[in-house]
Amino acid sequence: MTNPAEPADPPAPPSPRTLALRAAVLDLERHVATLGWDGPVVVFALVRTADALGATPSLADELPAEALADAREDPEHLTSIEQDGLPEAATLEELLGQLAWPEQVDGAAVVVERMVVPPEAEQGLPDDPQEALEALMAHPQRQDVRMAAGVLRSGESWCALRSRNNDADDAVAGSPDAVPGLVEALRATLR
Template sequence: MAFAVHEVEQHVAAAGWDGPVRVFALVATGRALAAEPALAHQLPPAVVALARQDPHHLTSVEQEGLPAADDLEGMLGGLSWPGTVDGAAVVVERVVLPPAAEESMPADPASALDYLMGHPDRQDVRLAVGVLRSGESWCAVRTRAHDDDASVAGAADLVPGLVEAVAATLR
């Protein structure tokens, strides 16, 4: 699972920063190859070889033409997956502040946005969160300040709210 989420994050990172929310279906590669043998000719040979060695290898399939939504929660709330999909991953960019700076944020939304965007301690982050139907999850976080593959942090519960929101799309 961790490998699939890091792979998705690296794929999105290749397009640079300031991108849209991106959503991926996660499918067991071996099962997909068994159901559709011609798929072996569309995947890189290394992926096919990995899938034959590792029954848990996942292939990500980016979803295009997502339903229009006003926010991330609305978009995720409109998603559902067929049983052939083993999991889902979402990649989104956000601006974060240290907790002490958040305490001083104005209540007015327009003022809060100005405060957030102008704060010297703000960090631009890219969050990649994947969840399997089994409940297994993984999160990968990249900061713009340390924008290289070796500096991507990862753990199962780095972004618990987003993990739960992605998990809800699989129910």
């Protein structure tokens, strides 16, 4: 039993793989942020850059010099490949439920925008779905949030969150489990 007066052991530093995933997710979020708000869901495959270059050396001609240099220094460095031609889906859950990745893909990431309101805002909403949506959209505490989440086959995850009200690169928050439902839905695409 530990003495409450004694300081707890500091958390273990993140693994190189977690650091690479965090960097990739933050980079994806910044990339999507340059496109502005009210954008579509964007899905990415994540591959270890060094492995991809080993399998396809001509890829070096398509990657930025900075990514090549980072991959030389860090064997865990990840390259993100935006997915075009996603299947039709009415919801994000339905879309992710239709995705599966080949073994060469080390992970997956998604960037999506959502409206967030405090739980009490959902009390007393009209029964009509359109009227309920309008009420939520007009709520004074409504916030638009961009969520970027990434997972690796090896289990690591990272989430980055940006609020429209605090729309700056240095105001992006992050943690491994900030959006647990999204992390689990992404993990399911890798099974």
